[in-house]
Amino acid sequence: MKMSSFMYFARFGLKTLFTKSEKPILGTVIVTDKCNLHCKHCSVNNITAVIRPYEKVKEEMKTLYDMGIRILFFCGGETFLWNDSGKNLRDLVIEAKQMGFMIVNVVTNGTFKIDLPEADLILLSLDGDRERHNIIRGDTYDTIMENISHATADNICFYMAINKFNKEAVADVCQLAKNTKNVRAVSFNFHTPYPDTRELKLSVDEKREICEVIKDQMKKGAPVFNLKSAFPYLIENKFPTPCKQCVVIENGKISTCGRCIDIPGLCDECGYFFVAEYTLLFSGNLKVIFEMLRTYLKYV
Ligand SMILES: C[S@@+](CC[C@H](N)C(=O)[O-])C[C@H]1O[C@@H](n2cnc3c(N)ncnc32)[C@H](O)[C@@H]1O
Ligand code: SF4
């Protein structure tokens, strides 16, 4: 991260803490909900299957920028399916950087060729070892590994949603993150139980055991891009929700925190680590503040 960006985020953090401001800093543009996969745990793919027009995506980026957002995520559906008016996802990333976003990340299922050196991080979903990943995501593991090996930059971070299917595979993914070329880190979420995937929800005891595995992997040098100081809050869902500093824009509609905000009761069962990490940070949790500084400087 550039020093100027670091200073900007530090000022934003202090201002949020001391003035209790609810201004957002992190925004996500959903470029399409179309997807080539139908993962077992996912409730947000192919609802409209519309690719958002380039001009609309650009407008949405501008809207987020004008709101003060400086950390931008492109998400889907499958982001690499996005193209319009002769532009592709890489053009969007370059444009976002030119617009002034300081960190630009992309979330992908990794089944397409990865040529996105301008992104700060490519969050690439990997949901376990080959067997467990393929149970959840269809027969895609080998294609993904092949795409990673030919990626044009080392900006990949595995992104694993831990659920009943793959809870035993956390250590495998940590080790793979440590030992795979072009992969910088791994970041986790617990399954967030949307009404149609409630059966995949983890119990408090399961989450506690998984956090012990992740901590052990951190000790062994696995590059985990999460904050262990947030684990106790994640295990018991004792962190504040929603994240007021995060917004999502999908089809022109802006939601605070996530598009899941409209699902009654879901925030009380939220499994997204970034929500816990950001809300604890902005509520002044000192351990989280120090660990976040160290972690972000290391991986972004
Ligand atoms: C919705 S996908 C969109 C981007 C891309 N298609 C992908 O799979 O990475 C973004 C991330 O959300 C995760 N995800 C989907 N449903 C989830 C849920 N109910 N709880 C936690 N994570 C979930 C996916 O595993 C993926 O890592
Ligand atoms: S690849 Fe991503 S968007 Fe597509 S079904 Fe899987 S999790 Fe959902």
Ligand code: SF4
């Ligand atoms: S806190 Fe609520 S809105 Fe935010 S990601 Fe979690 S479930 Fe979605």
